[in-house]
Amino acid sequence: MDRRKSLKAIALGTLSTGLLVDACKDSDKKVIEEKAIPESNVAGNLDRYPAEVEQYKKITSYTFFTAHEMATITLLADIIIPQDEISGSASDAKVPEFIEFIVKDMPDHQVPMRGGLKWLDIQCNKRFEKAFKDCSLSQQIEIVNEIAYPVKAKPEMKQGVAFFNRMRNLTASGFYTSEIGVADMGFKGNAPNQWNGVPDEVLKQYNLAYSEKELKECISFDVKK
Amino acid sequence: MGNLQVKAASKKYDVIIVGSGAGGGMSAYILANAGLKVCLLEAGPMFDPAKNITQLKKPWDSPRRGASTKLRPFGDFDASYGGWDIEGEPYTTEGDTKWDWFRSRMLGGRTNHWGRISLRFGPKDFKGRSIDGLGDDWPISYDDVKPFYDRVDKLIGVFGTNEGLVNDPDGFFLPPPKPRLHELLIKKGATSAGVNVIPSRLSILTQQINKERGACFYCSQCSRSCQVYADFSSSSVLVKPAMATGNVDVIANAMAREVLTNKEGLATGISYVSKDDLQEYSVSGRVVVLAASACESARLLLNSRSARHPNGLANSSDVVGRYLHDSTGASMSGVLPHLFDRKRYNEDGVGGAHVYSPWWLDNKKLDFPRGYHIEYGGGMSNPSYGFGGGIESLNGKFLVKGKQKEAGGYGKSLKEDYRFFYGAGVHMAGRGEAIAYKDNYCAIDPNVVDKYGIPVLKFNVKWSEYEIKQAKHMKETFKEIMHSMGAIVTSGGDDGPENDYGLASPGKIIHEAGTVRMGNDAKKSALNKFSQAHDCKNVFVVDGGQFVSQGDKNITWTILALSMRASEYLVDELKKQNL
Numbered sequence: 189m190d191r192r193k194s195l196k197a198i199a200l201g202t203l204s205t206g207l208l209v210d211a212c213k214d215s216d217k218k219v220i221e222e223k224a225i226p227e228s229n230v231a232g233n234l235d236r237y238p239a240e241v242e243q244y245k246k247i248t249s250y251t252f253f254t255a256h257e258m259a260t261i262t263l264l265a266d267i268i269i270p271q272d273e274i275s276g277s278a279s280d281a282k283v284p285e286f287i288e289f290i291v292k293d294m295p296d297h298q299v300p301m302r303g304g305l306k307w308l309d310i311q312c313n314k315r316f317e318k319a320f321k322d323c324s325l326s327q328q329i330e331i332v333n334e335i336a337y338p339v340k341a342k343p344e345m346k347q348g349v350a351f352f353n354r355m356r357n358l359t360a361s362g363f364y365t366s367e368i369g370v371a372d373m374g375f376k377g378n379a380p381n382q383w384n385g386v387p388d389e390v391l392k393q394y395n396l397a398y399s400e401k402e403l404k405e406c407i408s409f410d411v412k413k
Numbered sequence: 414m415g416n417l418q419v420k421a422a423s424k425k426y427d428v429i430i431v432g433s434g435a436g437g438g439m440s441a442y443i444l445a446n447a448g449l450k451v452c453l454l455e456a457g458p459m460f461d462p463a464k465n466i467t468q469l470k471k472p473w474d475s476p477r478r479g480a481s482t483k484l485r486p487f488g489d490f491d492a493s494y495g496g497w498d499i500e501g502e503p504y505t506t507e508g509d510t511k512w513d514w515f516r517s518r519m520l521g522g523r524t525n526h527w528g529r530i531s532l533r534f535g536p537k538d539f540k541g542r543s544i545d546g547l548g549d550d551w552p553i554s555y556d557d558v559k560p561f562y563d564r565v566d567k568l569i570g571v572f573g574t575n576e577g578l579v580n581d582p583d584g585f586f587l588p589p590p591k592p593r594l595h596e597l598l599i600k601k602g603a604t605s606a607g608v609n610v611i612p613s614r615l616s617i618l619t620q621q622i623n624k625e626r627g628a629c630f631y632c633s634q635c636s637r638s639c640q641v642y643a644d645f646s647s648s649s650v651l652v653k654p655a656m657a658t659g660n661v662d663v664i665a666n667a668m669a670r671e672v673l674t675n676k677e678g679l680a681t682g683i684s685y686v687s688k689d690d691l692q693e694y695s696v697s698g699r700v701v702v703l704a705a706s707a708c709e710s711a712r713l714l715l716n717s718r719s720a721r722h723p724n725g726l727a728n729s730s731d732v733v734g735r736y737l738h739d740s741t742g743a744s745m746s747g748v749l750p751h752l753f754d755r756k757r758y759n760e761d762g763v764g765g766a767h768v769y770s771p772w773w774l775d776n777k778k779l780d781f782p783r784g785y786h787i788e789y790g791g792g793m794s795n796p797s798y799g800f801g802g803g804i805e806s807l808n809g810k811f812l813v814k815g816k817q818k819e820a821g822g823y824g825k826s827l828k829e830d831y832r833f834f835y836g837a838g839v840h841m842a843g844r845g846e847a848i849a850y851k852d853n854y855c856a857i858d859p860n861v862v863d864k865y866g867i868p869v870l871k872f873n874v875k876w877s878e879y880e881i882k883q884a885k886h887m888k889e890t891f892k893e894i895m896h897s898m899g900a901i902v903t904s905g906g907d908d909g910p911e912n913d914y915g916l917a918s919p920g921k922i923i924h925e926a927g928t929v930r931m932g933n934d935a936k937k938s939a940l941n942k943f944s945q946a947h948d949c950k951n952v953f954v955v956d957g958g959q960f961v962s963q964g965d966k967n968i969t970w971t972i973l974a975l976s977m978r979a980s981e982y983l984v985d986e987l988k989k990q991n992l
Contacts, residue, residue: 235467289477290477338805338820356805362478373832374832377633382630383590386594387758396597396601407620
């Protein structure tokens, strides 16, 4: 398969049914026992082996967070990553759904998340006589301000800081790995291309240049479009 | 429950190979092309990078966004089936010693996800004892292996440059990719710290070399295995063409139990349990080639006891399982403030660093023997689980767009911070040579079997002062390079004697070797210089087990060269009717 065809096939997602399959027809007959991996229903049709399919089914067969907890998670996630002029919010990117999945996949998150949400509700209840989700926005921000800044937070708020750090990290993980978040970050890769070195204007910006040796020995591609 | 019946295959093979990774794949390729009838046993399922695809999937195609699991320890997109901890296949350790054992159960084994770092050993790497009195010399020299390295370079393809370095020999290289931005900065910083930086040597096709395989399209995802076969995986590059000769039968999900021997003590075949139906099977052949990985091949030999081989097959020397050693490893991460708020463009490149540092010093002036090389990382990578983690330790420390902020935070300001710090990370890892000691070993655990009833390995490996001093030196070097390039260390900078300077526990680097070593003296080695058992002439071991030592060079390229060499010797011996 030549390069242009293979790139096109990859772009179209037809490669696996294309030329490469023809090439292996003969050899396939010689396999005594070919063990195909069963098709899985995992998102994105990632290649999975049987133990993984089982694990996925197990994780998705039940719900971990209560409706109350999910509402709180959604509010917090959108405080951490709200809509701005560049991209949407955490809930636009389905971050709460990601958090529901990941705490089941990584059970170490479960107690700190459940306990942290409870800690937050207790704090709000003491102060405002309401759970966090039922507080006004200004009340929510008042309490968030006391746990969102690890260095200046008061000692008695440290458990809240630990929870908020975790919540911030999970929100960032969920958001920046979503379609919305990847676009926000401006990530340009994960696509067939020809690496031709650092763009000229970037080299210039950092006062760098490829050496004669590098230019001579490294692969380069025609850049005409 | 009926009688336990072993189903014997009626077909008689010339050669039975156990394991389909670099060693087994190469052996199958050479033997099948020589016209021999080969049966290739693999303990996992079939795998074809063109069909079993995670490459180019989006981060959100993984519900865990690429995070690792016990079933995929290197992340959800990684191509390996298996891991450190496989259900029903335990291993044990002696006392407080540590050993981590990574196993890929699939056609092609660990070559489907490996780093593609393809370094030849140099002349000194075969003669360690002659140089510093430690370990042993190999029974062969660089000149014996050079013709095979040359052929492996051409057959499989590797990019790099001829630098004329004494112990990092020149080869037949495809052109390397140009360095990325952070790699140019590393090169500048390391060079001024006295550390040589040259193009990497990776088995990735920057140019097409045959019709069966495509050229690299620069997605940086070799660890996911390449659907156009532009990188080296034994599954796609060796086993598949071997099968196309019509001379190879692959039996997948076949967990080898024992090497079968006759009254004369010669091997007659392999008995195995099928993971599909849990039934017992056997296949017979004139020669048995073990390539199950250094530790699995040792396990198989030790479990193949008979009246003629009471200490396990090929083990009258009692060295099988001994001299087990892994590469040393230590690492450090940092951020490069001049890369904050950087311009976005696709800098994926190939799957791995475009530059590296081969060992550059003279041990006579150092307090440890042998060397290490440095692998580099960094840049604008594909977002995955953990992205932006720990922002609270960055955004109060550095000005963001000229503003001093309070660490932590939330909201629009936080979104600005994530964008600002993206792609500014830099990483370095050392990979060094450990001395192979007789007292570092794996042996059969007398008390434990796996779920197939096969006795398991118990590991007993400890680092010596030499490896710890090497790690200390790595850390000092990394700090110097970081400092020289203006980077701020963010992790791995605080290691000290209390944690062996961050030295990874043995096994972690997944370069295990030495357990079935070769040598001229049958009392001190299991194999002769052609990877053939001293005690049993029709048994060969062609994986990392045969290594006497491993330099600071990732071992795959040498496994391939030695397997090619042993397999051609095997063909000759069969022709001469010596086997």
